[in-house]
Amino acid sequence: MFIEIFAIVLALALLIFLAYRGYPVIIIAPIVTLLAVIMSGGLLLPSYTEVFMPYAANYVKSFFPIFLLGAVFGKVMEMSGAAASIARTIVQTLGSKRAILAVVLACSVLTYGGISLFVVAFAVYPFASAIFKESDIPKRLIPGTIALGAFTYTMDAFPGTPQIQNIIPTNYFGTDLYAAPLVGIIGGIMIFIGGMLWLERRRKQALAIGEGYGEGHINEPENNEHQSLPNFWMSIVPLVVVIALNFIFSRTGMSVKNWYDATILKETYNIADVSTISSSWSLIAALTIGTLVAMLLNIKRIKLKLASGLTAATAGALLAIFNTASEVGFGNVIKTLPGFASIQNWVFNASNNPLVSEAVAVNVLAGVTGSASGGLSIVLEVMGSQYLQMAENLGISPELLHRIASMASGGMDTLPHNGAVITLLAITGLTHRQSYKDIFIITILKTVTVFILAFTLSLFL
Incomplete structure (x- = not known):
């Protein structure tokens, strides 16, 4: 049994190492997967064509519209200058005395409005640097x-x-994007307060020793204080449209659940339970309309670069989803190997409560893969049904499983090999040595918050 467990651990270690060194996950994930299969005495080609590929393809089927529309929406907001307008207005309104808070809030508004993390980093950095x-x-x-x-x-x-x-x-849980709202809000506030206290402490420490902005930095943005950008109120309209329509299509009488006859969905499209896909439908509709609104409001600004922008957005979406799909394929092959049963038992035995066990599993896999979506997808593909069954037996709402899993994915994922971290440092022209400490503390804060919520909920459920 040792060699079977070692095969899985070695495959995970290689995935981390090679991803950190910049090798494409699309290629290395199947390679390390098949290495684990060989070491475990499994069948090479069947594992690849009949396990790895079907699960990877199913992930693409389920989530490609979200990846694509999210990338296109973000790109349109970026090309039009709307994202930059929102960031500049918030930063200038709060002013230099609240510089850290201004940047945090600017990022928060853009992210919650549906703009991808990478676009947010590009849009906010020039104004963050200036303030x-x-x-x-x-x-x-x-x-x-x-x-x-x-x-x-x-x-x-x-x-x-x-x-x-x-x-x-x-x-996996038949929930929607508003699952367990109170838990999410409490957790979010805890993270916001804790993160702000840490960053303000670091600012005061620097002030005490006379350390300022510094000189000789690279990737310094040009002074764009007087750059012509769209009106703030017009710029924020597409974000409001996405947020509002997503709620309307999810939780009102106009929900996508009510758009089609259940019998037709079951007999013609093999959709037995529309709740398992309605959240994706509602977001697809909201992002589509939000993107059209963003285009119409800024048609003069984007018409000359729309084709190239859409091409770039599509390429980014394809790379992102195939990276994650490869990790999902990896996880599903691993779960068929003999050594996985021991690892799975260890994870389940971490706690009798599925919320705590789930938080452990998602955090570990997100940290291993360096990807919140990748780690989350692997765990829910492999153990989602077991967690749901455990929760039903204990009378725990699937909404709590959703919220804890989602928050746990954004915990240890931001280890040094995480793609978003590497990209963020590249955008700002800084190194891990200079800036990773603060990212890591926020990572730990996020992880601790998830476990506080999971343990607290386990005491009362």
Whole structure:
């Protein structure tokens, strides 16, 4: 049994190492998967064509519209200058005395409005740099500040967020994006307060020793203070449209659940329970309309670069979803190997409560893969039905499973090899040595918050 467990651990270790070194997950995931299969005495080609590929393809089928529409919406908001307009207005309104808060809130508004994390980092960085320089706050604190606003509570904690980490659990638990709203709001507030206290503490420490913004930095943005950008109120309309329509299509009489006859869905499209897909439908509709609104409001600004922008957005969406789908294929092959039963028992035995066990599993896999969506997808593909059965036996709402899983995915995922972290540091022209400490503290804060919520809920359920 040792060799079977070692095969899985080795495959995970190689996946981390090679991803960290920049090798494409689309290629390395099947390679390390098949290495584990060989070491475990499994059948090579059947494992690849009949397990890895079907699960990867099913993930693409389920989530590609979300990845694509999210990327297109974000790109349109970026090309039009609407995202930059929102960021600049919030930063300038709060002013240099509240520079950190201004950047955090700017990131939060954009992320919660449906703009992808990468677009948010690009849009906010120029204004963050300007206001940090004006306030003489060390530039090295910018990545941690952006991470708090974009990579935490608005990514997966606050109910209704249209980010993929909040969408994935809906397909496994039959929930919607507003699952367990009170738990999400409490957790989000805890993360926001804790993160702000840490960043302000770091700012005061720098002030005490006379450390300012610093000199000789790379990737310094041009002074765009007087850059022509769309009106703030017009810029925020598409975000409001996405948020409002997503709620209307999810939780009102106009819900997508009521758009089609249940009998036709079952007999013609093999959809036995529309609740397992209605959250995706509602977000597809909301993002589509939001994107059209963003285009119409800014048609003069984007018409000359629309074709190239859509091409770039599509390429980004394809890369993102196939990376994650490869990780899902990896996880589903691993679960068929003899050694996985021992690992699975260890995870389940971490706690008798499915919320705690789920938090452990998602955090570990998100950390291993360096991907919140990848780790979350692997765990729910492999053990989602077991967690749901455990929760039903204990009278625990699937909504709580959704919220804990979603929040846990955004915990240890931001280890040094995480793609978003690497991209954020590249955008700001900083290194892990300079800025990762603050990102890591926020990562720990997020992880601790999830376990506090999970343990607290386990005491009362």
